[in-house]
Amino acid sequence: METDTYFVTVRKAGKCFIAVLGTPGTALPESDLAAVAADAEAKIQ
């Protein structure tokens, strides 16, 4: 049985939560995620 493994990064945007899935071993650009999260916080109330 094959299983896929992801790591999950969770951020809070207002009353919502944003979960981002990444593949192990792959670094996520933190600045890009932070920018989108900030935008999400502004747009999602």
Add this chain to the structure above:
Amino acid sequence: MAVIEPMMKRGKATFTWKDLRSTAQPSIADAVGASQDATELEIPLKFIIPHFMAASKPASEQKQVDVDTSIPDVFSKEDIEAKTQAAAPAPPKEEASPAPTAPEPAPSPSAAPSATAPNEIVERLSQIPGVTGALITMGDGLSMAKKLPAGVDSDALAGFVPGLYNRTAQ
């Protein structure tokens, strides 16, 4: 009154001669018909009723209530027409001044993104290098938008995310 009321309910008014003699005006001497004191005499109701009704008038007049004149009469057609005509000129004034309404378009775009914003954000996140999927959930674990790889149970993940954040954010 206390004596007559039961008689009115009964529909028959009877008095003894003694009672009539003692209450009659002008007064009648006690000797007159003394032998018939116990005799009952029926008085026709048509003589008693007018006096009874006059004596049993309600003690207090009906209360008068002051009604605010600014309250419209909802049952009066004329009143409603007058109000609608008075209200009608107001909207054209607002339409006549387009300059102040220029900022108005701002709310409508902000309302539209509220429906599309989560999807847009999920789309943007999924374009970031290294990101394989993204999900936005409410605090109660209901998903708002998602773009996940095949095989990932979005409902399970959505329910898991708020708790995960609350535990790791401490």
